[in-house]
Amino acid sequence: MSSNNYAPDASGNQFLSKVYMWMFVGMLITAVVSYAIYTSPSLQAMFLPYYFILLILELLVVIILSWKIKSMSPAMASGAFIIYALLNGITLTAIIMSYTISSVFIVFVVTAGMFIGMSLVGFFTKKDLSGIGRFAIMALIGIILAMILNMLLYMIMPSTAVWIDLGISIIAVLIFAALTAYDTQKIKEMGKSIEYGAPYSQNLAVICALNLYLDFINLFLNLLRIFGDRR
8 A cells, every 4th residue: 555545544534634624724714804893893894884795705705616616726725715714704793793792702612512512423423414414404495495584574573583583593503513413424434535635635625614614603693693692
């Protein structure tokens, strides 16, 4: 066996470590940008008026990463992920500004604990989580449709819509917790089938990091809606 080859378990674990490294980089960029804007009125005036434009750019970056990841160079894939994390830091600020900074911090810590716990479940469980993952993805589609309908209901019956929104957030937390475990297991198994250090492994690590990053962010936002203290 050549020195460039890895045992399946070692290769899978090394790939997973690389994925989590990229996820950590993305989370750090998002957190630093969001905190800087949250605490700076001048930065708020500079960026927040363009919230919807930045949100559209953010969605475009995700679409490009998802559709073109195989044809991108490693540098381009990494750069796109960093740009997405930066843009998300700006757009997240518009949401978390409605909450006290202490409650944002507490919810972030709770989210981190829940994410780590579900990642460990996905990493160590011997049970195949693909069925749970497929169910969670279908449930997520239902939740998105329910959120759209609830926005329309809010114009007619605001008080009822608030309670429905709370219920949606609780269900969404369960969905993204399940997706965290499922994605972790899927990434671990994926890592066993590729040679660590191969040219495409960098791009694959970036897109997998994006999946886990989105799981974390959505867990955080929905927990914030449930437990956050509004200003």
